[in-house]
Amino acid sequence: MTVPAAWYLVLAAILFGIGALGLLTRRSALIMFMCVELMLNAVNLTFVTFSRTLRDIGGQAAVFFVMVVAAAEVTVGLGIVVSVFRRRNSTSVDELAEMKG
Amino acid sequence: MIAATVPDVLVFVTAALLIVVGALGVLAVRNPVHAALSLIMTLFGVAIAFVAQSADFLAAVQVIVYAGAIVVLFLFVIMFLGVDRREHVEVEPLVGQRAFAGIGVVITVAGIVALMAKSHWVTGAVAVSGGGAPIVPGSANVREVGTAVFTTYLFAFEATAALLIIAVVGAVLLARRERRRDEMDEATASAAPETEGSDR
Numbered sequence: 207m208t209v210p211a212a213w214y215l216v217l218a219a220i221l222f223g224i225g226a227l228g229l230l231t232r233r234s235a236l237i238m239f240m241c242v243e244l245m246l247n248a249v250n251l252t253f254v255t256f257s258r259t260l261r262d263i264g265g266q267a268a269v270f271f272v273m274v275v276a277a278a279e280v281t282v283g284l285g286i287v288v289s290v291f292r293r294r295n296s297t298s299v300d301e302l303a304e305m306k307g
Numbered sequence: 308m309i310a311a312t313v314p315d316v317l318v319f320v321t322a323a324l325l326i327v328v329g330a331l332g333v334l335a336v337r338n339p340v341h342a343a344l345s346l347i348m349t350l351f352g353v354a355i356a357f358v359a360q361s362a363d364f365l366a367a368v369q370v371i372v373y374a375g376a377i378v379v380l381f382l383f384v385i386m387f388l389g390v391d392r393r394e395h396v397e398v399e400p401l402v403g404q405r406a407f408a409g410i411g412v413v414i415t416v417a418g419i420v421a422l423m424a425k426s427h428w429v430t431g432a433v434a435v436s437g438g439g440a441p442i443v444p445g446s447a448n449v450r451e452v453g454t455a456v457f458t459t460y461l462f463a464f465e466a467t468a469a470l471l472i473i474a475v476v477g478a479v480l481l482a483r484r485e486r487r488r489d490e491m492d493e494a495t496a497s498a499a500p501e502t503e504g505s506d507r
Contacts, residue, residue, distance in 0.1 A: 230408035278474035285481035
């Protein structure tokens with residue numbers, strides 16, 4: 207029998223908090239994407255923990271879909287970062303203060 | 308309080324250390340390449356946590372898709388753009404932004420943990436004290452996940468197929484339109500007629 211589910215839930219909450227803190231404080235768009243990945247992984251960990259605790263495979267199926275969506279999000283997001291970098295020669299989000307291309 | 312054997316606790320502590328140290332590395336490291344490597348560390352820690360909770364298929368997918376594809380995509384973009392120089396972390400354009408972010412995150416995490424603890428970790432005291440689903444020897448996790456994905460969640464699965472197609476088309480469009488405009492700028496600047504239409 208593995209450790210209680212509460213330990214994993216607290217660990218996931220801490221991971222989510224670290225990801226949110228990075229998303230709020232860092233200003234490089236690439237690092238912000240990495241922090242979004244951290245938050246997604248925290249939620250995935252929660253899903254798997256509840257899947258084990260509630261004996262329902264649906265949680266693991268949800269994690270599967272989250273991974274697919276995360277892959278699509280990173281693809282498009284990094285495409286946007288590359289496109290912005292060609293215009294502005296920077297990935298800092300502070301310099302993206304206007305919508306005008 | 309609950310009888311968890313020593314190896315289980317050791318596995319959990321290992322996974323937790325990997326996850327937290329890697330996440331703090333992503334948060335604190337200046338160099339984007341080092342941040343991507345810290346992200347790999349965190350992803351492996353999450354994969355260990357998946358294995359410990361008998362989600363074998365997801366652990367394999369985690370390593371292959373996240374650590375193998377997504378982080379490589381990050382590294383590719385970092386090196387393609389040449390932004391592997393240090394970010395100016397010392398400059399703080401918004402006064403008090405970090406303090407407010409830290410306070411907000413602490414309140415959020417404390418709220419989440421308090422709510423979960425108050426509701427007996429949402430599953431009720433019985434399920435938690437029971438320790439969850441027993442790992443039946445010989446039960447194929449891949450078969451269970453595959454059955455759920457291809458029967459119960461079939462529509463969501465088909466929708467992800469459409470989503471991936473859209474994402475690929477969008478990424479190609481984002482990269483391609485910009486390049487063609489640059490080529491047109493070069494062609495008009497240098498007024499060289501032989502470079503026109505080379506990519507079409």
